[in-house]
Amino acid sequence: MTTTLAPEEIETGTQPTIRDAVNDYLSRVRGGDVGALPAVLGLVALTIVFAALRPTTFTNAFNFANLIHQSAALIVIAMGLVFVLLLGEIDLSAGYAAGTGAAVMGIVLTRQGQPWYLAVLAGLATGAVIGACIGLLVSRLGIPSFVVTLAAFLGLQGVLLQLIGEGGTISLRDKTLLALNNNNLPVWGGWVLFVVVVAGYAAVTFSRATSRRKGGLHADATEIILAKVAVLAVLLGAATFFLSRERSRNAAVSSIKGVPEVVLLLLVLLVGLNFLLGRTSFGRHVYAVGGNAEAARRAGINVPRVRLICFVMCSTLAAVGGFLLASYDNSVSPTTGGSDTLLYAVGAAVIGGTSLFGGKGKVMDAVLGGLVIAVIINGMGLLNQPSAVVYMVTGIVLLVAASVDAISRRRAAATGRV
Amino acid sequence: MTSPSTVTDTAAGGGMPPLLSLRGVNKSFGAVHVLQEVDFDAFPGQVTALVGDNGAGKSTLIKGIAGIYGFDSGSYSFDGHDVTVTSPKQANALGIEVVYQDLALCDNLDIVHNLFLGREITKHGRLDEATMERRAKETLAGLSVRTVKSIRQQVASLSGGQRQTVAIARSVLWNSKVVILDEPTAALGVAQTEQVLKLVRRLADNGLAVVLISHNLNDVFEVADSISVLYLGRMAAQVRAGEVNRNQVVELITGGRSGDLGLGPADALATSPGQRPDPTGPLGANVEAS
């Protein structure tokens, strides 16, 4: 306050030019607010490397679609983890919550012979109950989430084994559930989806800018919005085009083309959860609790309730991830959601830019980070690298991401951004 | 016990009825009796300074007023009516706002988000960012705040004085009637302190009842209309600022009495567990006397 600015220097309704926007962005990045930049750069770099090393196999449409199917479950579980990480908490049990949700779904479907939607509801309810138990223990009793979810990790591993039986599997035969993470939309359906997404994005951003300008507030320049829409259209257009090509080795027998159905589910979750976190009071409260729980409490926010809901979201979304795993594998086994699922999902959120310190992150981080991890696994597989190498490389990437998080926090602290 | 020479409320308020009034309030944390039979009044249009040595119970008193926790016993009346306040929401509903010593701001959110935290304006279930931003600007302008560059700045990037300004602005965004400030100038330099004190005065001039907690008697004498002195959890005196001098206040803070003001001799020397009397010197460690 030592330098008092003249009133006209307070942010006014003047509209920024493109150059202002670019400068602003660069200074934010330099100041440590890197956002999704590392994940995007990482994705581009990895794609170039693998495409150069395996020009035919990595870049073909079949592998591209496969990549989406492989990463879908990981992305959804990571989306749930974003809620918990935003609070500065952790959920180590999300992997087995996915497995348990899938197992309950499978049992209701096969052993009880219920229709798929009841099975899905049962699976979702399982996830919600798991999340509620964890959330209550963390928010009411104040046990650290690390301990509670470590216990849940062990416990649910047992529950899963109990439900399915040692060495057993539940095979899925329901068409709808198998389609979920195996089938594709018709080619025209993919293009309709493309148009809806791009037009929807354009409509939302333009209407927001217009209403802000009407209220005399700072808004992005029209050129900037147009540029963003154009970039989105080009990227999604290219992906849709690529996925619309025939990717069956034997097209005469069975044709495989079109955008995977699971993309629709991912989009719905991305848009819905993004809205919840970014545009509702609840979302704002999640960030507030992660940033300063005491401040949130004094502001009248029901902090235990916010915590509880976030844990319920996490486990419920994990159950959805479990359905995707089951659909991809055509079955549920005692290892569904086990081994590295949870670690990859946490890694995905962190690589995408969600901070382990709480208060910073987006649902989109889960998508970007999930893709990075899937590209590593997929590309290393095509390079015929043994698991040993895949694990080591993934570990290094995660370490790099965590370092970016820590370094950007330090820069942010130095320049007064968080 | 009642304090024999506590000046009556109407005298401290200059003839006006108090807006907020506590009588015989008690609060214990376990075995520690932090507040004992405290009476306290705040008057509209006035700055009431609440002073007392470290650990005297000032923060505890205002946290009780704000509903962070309830008082164990005693009466709490607001605008002439008896009320029960056990949650921050209830206090807010009455129009009581507190700016805490440890600033209750979220560093990861921007100024607008912080101003409306917990009371976001929504339209059809969505945050109405445009309205919030406009109202935030109006409020800051109304307080003649010209020092923040952008209200979309994250709070972490603000100076101490600017953070304090945001915290104070948050307390007047709502139709608040009582604003309580816990050591708003503690960490500020000379210029920023001056600016915050002006802001505090302006709040009172706008008709709010302002309660200012401060260890700095310069600040207190600069803006306060009346002074309440807490001594080891008891209200030693509630007096008009013009009727006492600095030395008397220092004595009240450090010894609980000054001449015929303050607690009776027996009360002043009585101690409760974990608290110490300080009858030796007139200057307490944290009291600035000049």
Ligand SMILES: Nc1ncnc2c1ncn2[C@@H]1O[C@H](COP(=O)(O)OP(=O)(O)OP(=O)(O)O)[C@@H](O)[C@H]1O
């Ligand atoms: N939550 C609590 N649990 C136990 N004791 C407490 C608690 N809060 C405050 N106390 C005790 O109550 C007494 C008064 O504390 P309080 O914070 O109200 O003092 P204060 O007048 O605000 O002091 P300062 O000038 O240092 O801010 C102290 O002895 C403190 O240790």
Ligand SMILES: [Mg+2]
């Ligand atoms: Mg205090």
